Amino acid sequence: MLKLLIVDDDKWIREGIRANVKWSTEDIEVTGTAANGEEGWLLVQQLRPDILLTDIQMPLLDGLQLAEMVNRAYPLTRIIFLTGYDDFSYAKKALHLQASDYILKYEDNDTILKSVAAAGRSLLQELRESEKAQKSQTLIENKFFSDLLSGVPSIDWARREMDLLGIRWEGNYFRVAVIQPEDLRRFSRPGIEENAELLLFSIRNIGVEQFSGxxxxxxxxxxxxxxxxxxxxENPGEADQPDGSFAQLLEEMRNTIEACLKIPVSIGVGSVCEGFAQIPYSYNKALTAAHMKDVAGEPGLFFCDEMRHSQHSHHMLLKQMEQYIIKHYADEKLSLAAIAGEVHISPSYVSTLFKKYREINVIEYIAGIRMEKAAELLKQTDYKSYEISEKVGYPNPQYFSVLFKKHFGMSPSDYRKAQQG
Incomplete structure (x- = not known):
C-alpha cells in the first residue's frame, strides 16, 4: 500500500481531502496530515511517505521550499502541488522541481485521486525498473567473479571488466573460501531445484550481513x-592464521548459517595468492579443504594450509596438544579453541586429528584425562568429592559425579571405597 502525506494550512481542505477521497480503491493510505511546511517536513522524515500532496502558500515553510528539501533527502518521493491559484508562475516552479502534478485544491475528489494514483504508479514502475537493473548488475558482477574463479582470459580483460563494473580492489592479494552445505543434494532433487537456489540465496545473505563493514x-x-x-x-597477512580473527569470523558465519538454516555446513579456505591468475589455484585448494569433513567426520572450518602437514607432523601436533591438555586439564576454561590457538591451527582441524589418530573427539579426550586424574586423587588423598571436582576442572560437582560414574561405572564415593577395601 502506498503511503500519502497531505500538507495544507487550511484544516477544512486538509481533512476533507483525507476523509472524502476514496484512497483505498487505489491502494493508498493517508499516513499523516500537516498544517504547514515545517510540520510537514518533520512528518516526511518520520513517516517516509511515497507521495507528498502539498499546498504551496503556507506559513513558516511554503510548499516549494518543502519540495526542495524532500527532493534532496528523498528523491524517489513523488510530489504533487495543491493550490487555490491557477498561476502559471507556480506551475513553472513546480515543473522545475520535477513535481508529478500541479492541481487546484478545489478540483473534485476523483481528479485528486487520479492524480495521486498516477504518481503512485509512476513510483512503482521506477522501483521495478531499479530492481530489474540491480538484478542485472548483480548477475553481470557474479559472471565476472565466476570467471575469476575458473580462470581469467587475460589480465587486461579483467581490468577492463573491473572498470566497466566500477569494481575497485584494495590490493593485489586474494584468498577464496568455499561454503559447502552438507546436504545440498537433498534440496537438488528433480523438480525442486528452486529450493536449492533459495538455500544458496539465504547463505549468501547471511554471509553478506555477517561481513558487513x-x-x-x-x-x-x-x-x-x-x-x-x-x-x-591489501597484504598477504590480512587473512591471518587459522586460529586468528579471520578464522573466527568465518567460524561465526558458519555457526550462524547452521543455526538459521538448520543444515550442517563446512567452509574450506584456500591459500593466499597474488594476482588474478592465481585465484583459480586458491579456489581449488578451498574446494578440496571443504571436503575435509569426510576425514573429520563432522562439518567445520578447514584451511588448505593445514592439509600440507605430513603424518610425522600430525603426530608432532598431537603430542603438543596432548601435552597442553595434561598441563591445563584443571582449567575449567580449557576448550577446543584454546588448544587450537596453542598450536596455531583451526578448531576443526584439531578435531580432525584426534578423530583420525586417536579415534576419539577432543572433549572426550579431555574428560578422560580429567577422570583419570580424579581417580588418582580419590585413591591418594582425603579430598572430598567437590574439592576433587574443582581440581580437575569441573566447578559443578554434580556434573562431575555424572561424568565420573559414566566413565568408571560407579560414583566417586563408591570408587574410593572400592579402592580402600
Whole structure:
C-alpha cells in the first residue's frame, strides 16, 4: 500500500481531502496530515511517505521550499502541488522541481485521486525498473567473479571488466573460501531445484550481513552450485592464521548459517595468492579443504594450509596438544579453541586429528584425562568429592559425579571405597 502525506494550512481542505477521497480503491493510505511546511517536513522524515500532496502558500515553510528539501533527502518521493491559484508562475516552479502534478485544491475528489494514483504508479514502475537493473548488475558482477574463479582470459580483460563494473580492489592479494552445505543434494532433487537456489540465496545473505563493514573485503560469488567468497587483501597477512580473527569470523558465519538454516555446513579456505591468475589455484585448494569433513567426520572450518602437514607432523601436533591438555586439564576454561590457538591451527582441524589418530573427539579426550586424574586423587588423598571436582576442572560437582560414574561405572564415593577395601 502506498503511503500519502497531505500538507495544507487550511484544516477544512486538509481533512476533507483525507476523509472524502476514496484512497483505498487505489491502494493508498493517508499516513499523516500537516498544517504547514515545517510540520510537514518533520512528518516526511518520520513517516517516509511515497507521495507528498502539498499546498504551496503556507506559513513558516511554503510548499516549494518543502519540495526542495524532500527532493534532496528523498528523491524517489513523488510530489504533487495543491493550490487555490491557477498561476502559471507556480506551475513553472513546480515543473522545475520535477513535481508529478500541479492541481487546484478545489478540483473534485476523483481528479485528486487520479492524480495521486498516477504518481503512485509512476513510483512503482521506477522501483521495478531499479530492481530489474540491480538484478542485472548483480548477475553481470557474479559472471565476472565466476570467471575469476575458473580462470581469467587475460589480465587486461579483467581490468577492463573491473572498470566497466566500477569494481575497485584494495590490493593485489586474494584468498577464496568455499561454503559447502552438507546436504545440498537433498534440496537438488528433480523438480525442486528452486529450493536449492533459495538455500544458496539465504547463505549468501547471511554471509553478506555477517561481513558487513568488516575486513578483509569480501565478494560473494554464486558459482559451481555453491556460494564462494573471494577476499581481496591489501597484504598477504590480512587473512591471518587459522586460529586468528579471520578464522573466527568465518567460524561465526558458519555457526550462524547452521543455526538459521538448520543444515550442517563446512567452509574450506584456500591459500593466499597474488594476482588474478592465481585465484583459480586458491579456489581449488578451498574446494578440496571443504571436503575435509569426510576425514573429520563432522562439518567445520578447514584451511588448505593445514592439509600440507605430513603424518610425522600430525603426530608432532598431537603430542603438543596432548601435552597442553595434561598441563591445563584443571582449567575449567580449557576448550577446543584454546588448544587450537596453542598450536596455531583451526578448531576443526584439531578435531580432525584426534578423530583420525586417536579415534576419539577432543572433549572426550579431555574428560578422560580429567577422570583419570580424579581417580588418582580419590585413591591418594582425603579430598572430598567437590574439592576433587574443582581440581580437575569441573566447578559443578554434580556434573562431575555424572561424568565420573559414566566413565568408571560407579560414583566417586563408591570408587574410593572400592579402592580402600
Amino acid at each position: 568488516r575486513a578483509p573485503k569480501p565478494f560473494f560469488v554464486h558459482y559451481n552450485h555453491r556460494i564462494n567468497i573471494l577476499f581481496n587483501l
